[in-house]
Structures are given as structure tokens and as C-alpha cells.
Amino acid sequence: MATLSYGLQQSLDGYVDHMMLGPPGPAVFRHYIERLGTLAGCLYGRRTYEIMRYWDEDQPDWDAPEREFAAVWRTRRKWVVSHTDAPVGPNASLIGQDIAIAVRALKADLVGQIEVAGPELAGHLTGLGLIDTYRLNFRPLVLGGGTPFFAGPTPPLRVVASDILGDDMVSLTYALA
Numbered sequence: 001m002a003t004l005s006y007g008l009q010q011s012l013d014g015y016v017d018h019m020m021l022g023p024p025g026p027a028v029f030r031h032y033i034e035r036l037g038t039l040a041g042c043l044y045g046r047r048t049y050e051i052m053r054y055w056d057e058d059q060p061d062w063d064a065p066e067r068e069f070a071a072v073w074r075t076r077r078k079w080v081v082s083h084t085d086a087p088v089g090p091n092a093s094l095i096g097q098d099i100a101i102a103v104r105a106l107k108a109d110l111v112g113q114i115e116v117a118g119p120e121l122a123g124h125l126t127g128l129g130l131i132d133t134y135r136l137n138f139r140p141l142v143l144g145g146g147t148p149f150f151a152g153p154t155p156p157l158r159v160v161a162s163d164i165l166g167d168d169m170v171s172l173t174y175a176l177a
Contacts, residue, residue: 103125
């Protein structure tokens with residue numbers, strides 16, 4: 001049985017914004033490459049998926065770690081939760097209406113961890129009780145606004161792990177209490 005894990009980079013004041021937070025340092029990027037390689041797949045909200053589609057096509061200015069990340073990302077299975085019928089890219093499937101049923105089926109049919117990305121999607125899945133762990137990856141910035149990591153009520157949580165990633169990120173992993 002698979003588990004769902006929601007994790008994103010965020011500011012110290014709890015906001016997620018890939019443009020404002022900027023790219024992670026080399027050690028953190030290496031962590032993301034290695035983590036991605038262990039996942040059974042990725043579950044995205046439409047907007048987050050569109051951001052991640054950046055990795056579908058090689059860019060001439062990429063360095064070796066970026067090419068490696070793209071290669072691993074392209075091999076991962078992806079599911080995109082969307083109310084539109086907009087097409088999805090390679091290794092991706094669209095989940096439309098019955099999100100709870102589809103996600104429960106993924107958890108039952110797969111083994112390993114499925115990463116959830118997108119605050120609104122994570123908020124919906126939290127409300128359904130489907131997320132098993134939360135990874136809060138803090139960068140030393142205060143944004144003062146934007147999209148909050150938790151898009152709804154925070155479930156009761158307990159710390160199960162903490163890690164220092166590189167020189168600019170602390171990762172706290174929580175499970176349901």
C-alpha cells in the first residue's frame with residue numbers, strides 16, 4: 001500500500017512561492033533528485049503540474065544536476081488533479097471528478113510513497129484524511145504573504161523526523177497524531 005506525503009519548500013512564515021523562494025542550493029537540489037528517484041509517483045494540482053512541466057524538455061543552459069533531475073522526473077508516474085480536460089504530458093494521467101476514489105485506488109494499488117504537490121490539492125486531500133505525512137521544508141526567508149503551505153485547517157500532527165538539508169533548509173517531517 002502506498003502512502004501520500006505532502007511537502008514543499010516554504011518560507012519561515014509558512015508561504016510557498018517557487019519564484020520568491022528561488023532555486024535551492026546544490027545540496028538541497030541533490031536531496032530532491034535522490035528523493036524523487038525513490039517515489040512511486042507524484043500527484044499534482046493543475047497549477048503545480050504546469051510549473052513542473054518545465055522539466056519535460058531539456059534547456060540548453062542546464063547544468064548536470066538539472067539534467068539529472070529532469071531525467072528522473074520524466075520517469076516518474078504523475079497524476080494531475082484538474083477540473084479541466086487540458087492535456088497532460090508524458091507519464092501523466094488526468095484525475096477529474098472522483099478525486100477521493102482515484103487517490104484511494106492509487107494508495108491501494110501502489111507500493112511506496114506518492115508525493116503530493118500543490119497547496120490547494122493538499123488541503124483538499126487533508127480534509128479527506130488521505131495524506132499520511134507532511135514535509136515542511138523551511139528556507140530562511142520571510143515572504144509576508146502569498147499561498148500558505150496549509151490551505152485549510154492543520155490536522156493534529158507529531159514530529160517524526162528533522163533534517164538539515166544543505167546550508168539553507170531545515171526539513172521537518174510530521175505524521176498524523
